[in-house]
Amino acid sequence: MIPAAFEYHVPKTLEETLRLLERHGDEAKVLAGGHSLLPLMKLRLAAPRYVIDIGRLRGMSYIREENGQIAIGALTTHADLESSALLLMRCPLLPETAAEIGDVQVRNRGTLGGSLAHADPAGDYPASILALDAEIIAASTAGTRTICARDFFVDMLTTQLRPGEILSQVRVPPLAPRTGAAYCKLHQPASGFAIVGVAARLTLGKGGKIDSAAVGITGVGPKAYRAAAVEKALRGKKPSPKLLADAARHAAQGVEPLSDLHASAEYRREMAAVFTRRALERAIARAQGKKA
Amino acid sequence: MAVEIQVRVNGKTHDSRVEPRLLLVHYLRDVLGLTGTHIGCETSLCGACTVLLDGKAVKSCTVLAVQADGSEVTTIEGLAAQAPGNGAKGGLHPVQEGFWEKHGLQCGYCTPGMILTSVQLLEDNPDPSEAEIRRALAGNLCRCTGYQHIIEAVRYAAKKMSKGKR
Ligand SMILES: Cc1cc2nc3c(=O)[nH]c(=O)nc-3n(C[C@H](O)[C@H](O)[C@H](O)COP(=O)(O)OP(=O)(O)OC[C@H]3O[C@@H](n4cnc5c(N)ncnc54)[C@H](O)[C@@H]3O)c2cc1C
Ligand code: FES
Ligand code: FES
Numbered sequence: 313m314i315p316a317a318f319e320y321h322v323p324k325t326l327e328e329t330l331r332l333l334e335r336h337g338d339e340a341k342v343l344a345g346g347h348s349l350l351p352l353m354k355l356r357l358a359a360p361r362y363v364i365d366i367g368r369l370r371g372m373s374y375i376r377e378e379n380g381q382i383a384i385g386a387l388t389t390h391a392d393l394e395s396s397a398l399l400l401m402r403c404p405l406l407p408e409t410a411a412e413i414g415d416v417q418v419r420n421r422g423t424l425g426g427s428l429a430h431a432d433p434a435g436d437y438p439a440s441i442l443a444l445d446a447e448i449i450a451a452s453t454a455g456t457r458t459i460c461a462r463d464f465f466v467d468m469l470t471t472q473l474r475p476g477e478i479l480s481q482v483r484v485p486p487l488a489p490r491t492g493a494a495y496c497k498l499h500q501p502a503s504g505f506a507i508v509g510v511a512a513r514l515t516l517g518k519g520g521k522i523d524s525a526a527v528g529i530t531g532v533g534p535k536a537y538r539a540a541a542v543e544k545a546l547r548g549k550k551p552s553p554k555l556l557a558d559a560a561r562h563a564a565q566g567v568e569p570l571s572d573l574h575a576s577a578e579y580r581r582e583m584a585a586v587f588t589r590r591a592l593e594r595a596i597a598r599a600q601g602k603k604a
Numbered sequence: 605m606a607v608e609i610q611v612r613v614n615g616k617t618h619d620s621r622v623e624p625r626l627l628l629v630h631y632l633r634d635v636l637g638l639t640g641t642h643i644g645c646e647t648s649l650c651g652a653c654t655v656l657l658d659g660k661a662v663k664s665c666t667v668l669a670v671q672a673d674g675s676e677v678t679t680i681e682g683l684a685a686q687a688p689g690n691g692a693k694g695g696l697h698p699v700q701e702g703f704w705e706k707h708g709l710q711c712g713y714c715t716p717g718m719i720l721t722s723v724q725l726l727e728d729n730p731d732p733s734e735a736e737i738r739r740a741l742a743g744n745l746c747r748c749t750g751y752q753h754i755i756e757a758v759r760y761a762a763k764k765m766s767k768g769k770r
Binding site (some may be wrong): 313316317319322329343347351353363421503 | 605624646666718743744
């Protein structure tokens with residue numbers, strides 16, 4: 313299993329990368345951690361003419377606070393996200409999500425930017441990025457633009473990124489007071505990818521009612537989505553086990569679940585409700601300051 | 605078009621010209637003759653091809669040799685020499701010793717990968733629980749042992765290495 317031949321470029325700077333991308337257009341693929349692209353190239357499902365290796369670009373792997381948000385460089389690995397002290401304190405949903413990806417070796421190589429740009433329907437981050445209302449920064453020779461998570465995922469393996477653009481940074485908000493978040497995943501036992509993955513972020517008001525609810529779901533449909541019907545059923549209500557379970561039943565509303573070797577559409581729909589309930593329960597407990 | 609790379613493997617610097625599509629595992633096995641790194645699945649799933657790349661466990665069937673340019677690679681052949689106090693005089697790395705003492709292998713196919721992943725684990729977490737060991741080795745499959753003896757081998761190494769530090 314050997315990839316088809318390609319021309320290899322290792323640009324030294326982001327500017328050089330963007331110029332190469334502009335020049336080679338569709339015939340070029342950027343290589344970050346390589347843990348989605350190389351398997352596809354080995355199977356000859358992808359055979360780019362030019363491979364532009366951004367894996368060692370300097371200054372694109374970082375996690376830092378910036379203007380009240382947390383900025384994460386596209387080349388930050390899953391392992392770095394999983395163990396970041398800053399994220400564990402200010403945005404623990406991301407480390408919890410990163411820890412669920414693949415195995416140690418995959419987490420050592422794979423990157424946040426690569427995972428989002430790849431937009432695998434069974435990828436983990438999309439659920440959390442949606443629940444966090446993250447912002448995604450895209451760079452090209454024309455400059456940078458900001459894409460909100462809700463607009464970013466277009467279809468299976470398709471995002472808003474245009475040819476010639478690279479994802480350079482992701483911005484997430486730090487956890488607000490009285491807020492709890494959780495990621496719950498049903499693993500496909502052989503590959504480890506998500507059959508269903510649910511990220512929930514809930515904020516309680518002063519009286520203990522749910523002020524805001526954001527639920528991102530991956531694995532179920534061709535792209536990750538926000539479960540608007542679940543969120544609506546929760547907003548303004550006092551949390552109870554019954555409320556959470558009833559709301560979770562809407563997890564796949566308006567979505568046509570995928571059906572494959574690993575799980576039928578019916579099973580995915582059912583598991584979406586189960587894992588949404590679990591994510592909501594855990595998020596509420598955390599918002600209430602309980603250990604969960 | 606071949607590309608020049610420089611890779612330090614088990615402490616020795618190699619300058620090579622390689623095709624960009626050459627996988628790191630093939631570079632190690634076919635170019636450098638280090639066949640201790642095994643190929644199991646070729647599809648990034650089994651972990652038999654695991655080596656340390658700049659100290660981190662990676663599946664060398666899912667890394668291009670050109671991505672290792674300028675990096676340091678440790679394979680099973682070079683591990684013993686890196687063990688504290690071992691130097692050039694041979695002997696086993698404590699993790700290798702653990703696999704020997706606790707029967708952590710049967711056919712041995714998965715063993716180099718198991719050992720190198722365990723080395724990173726013990727570096728990050730010198731006293732792992734059973735659950736932590738199982739989680740760390742989730743990317744390494746074994747068709748023979750049923751894993752229990754592998755867990756015990758890693759525990760043995762953890763104990764031995766912590767003694768060495770005191
Ligand atoms: C055995 C195995 C198990 C896995 N399990 C999981 C899992 O459980 N959950 C999960 O979510 N993922 C899983 N993955 C996928 C893994 O997380 C990948 O690392 C990730 O999907 C892609 O990131 P990468 O850095 O490796 O990207 P690459 O493979 O380098 O690139 C992927 C795609 O994105 C493009 N790209 C990369 N970086 C950028 C950028 N900055 N801007 C624009 N385009 C870019 C590339 O051109 C390519 O098309 C698994 C992979 C393997 C091999
Ligand atoms: S041969 Fe590399 S993971 Fe199986
Ligand atoms: S000892 Fe045979 S595969 Fe593990």
